[in-house]
Amino acid sequence: MTERPLRATVSLRGVLFAPDGDVLVVQRTSDEGWELPGGRLGAQEDANEGVKREIVEETGLDVNLGQPVHALAWRNDDDNGRFGVYYYATVTERTVSLSHEHVGYEWLSPRKAERRLSGPQGDAVSNAREVHDE
Template sequence: MTERPLRATVSLRGVLFGPGGEVLVVRRTTDEGWELPGGRLGAEEDADEGVAREIAEETGLDVELGQPVHAVAWRNDDDNGRFGVYYYCTVTERAVSLSDEHIEYEWLAPSTAETRLSGPQGEAVSNATEVREE
């Protein structure tokens, strides 16, 4: 049994594959780090609806939502609990309209996106790529 149970904010993100098989990554306004689009789940919000809403708010894209490909829990630098779920997603267009939360986006080959992102997000891209190839 865990000594200290995790109380966590839930973060939902999508590994978005474009029509040519590229993966969308976005650059945060706050620290200019790269990440997958998505965000926090609202109280009493359905997870599928939450991730689709967050992606639409951040990118303007309407996603075809697939299965979860990765889930991970951690504590951030401030010792706050986080729980992230990453979904396999596809989109039919590449025209992105960024929200104020991001300053830049790129469509990258999956292997390039995997290395650009942090550990759990890179792992999510790797897992989503395997799902895509099935």
Template sequence: MTEQPLIAEVSQKAIIESPDGSLLVMQMDETTWELPGGRMGAYEEPVVGLKREIREETGLSVTIDEPIHTAAWRNDQGRGRYSVVYACETEETEVTLSEEHCDYEWVSPETARDEFLTVSIHQAAIDRLLAAESADQATARND
């Protein structure tokens, strides 16, 4: 049994892929870029909550796939955090920003990971997405 269980606030983020394979990154302030998403409501179903957050922050309609990465940690104030990052797809690329973000970009997965995102959880999620896509391509070649 765990001696001290993690009591955590849950956040969900989305790696949203456009038809051309670009990913959406959102600018929160002058130095911070992140993936769209946010905290779940207390009685919200996970996918419903993520779709709500995406719609509020971007105006996009998305298809949500399986979670691609999860992480748990304590923030600087010692509060528990738990994050789930989902792979998502959209046919749309016209973003309507909410007051939470000041800009957005559609960029390659590598550019998102290496040049925009500074949160290690988001970078790791993109690494997993790229690994899964590479495995899918290898399987398709072998079929």
């Protein structure tokens, strides 16, 4: 049992595979860091619908959502609780229309995407790659 239960915002992200096997990474406006597309789940929102909504809002891409491939809980630099779930997903096109939250994007090989992203997001790409290669 934990000493202090985690009260957390839920973050849902997709590991989006293009038809050629590349993975989409997006560059944040706030600090120009790289991440997978997605965002926070709203109150009373279905998780699958929430991650699809966030991906469409941020990229304009219609996704075929698959299974979760990674999940973890943490506290951010401000000591706020976070719970993240990363989903395997595929898209049929590579034309991205970014929201104001991002300033750039790249389609990278899964291995390059793993290296570009932070630990948990890189782990999610690695896990999704295994699903994609099945």
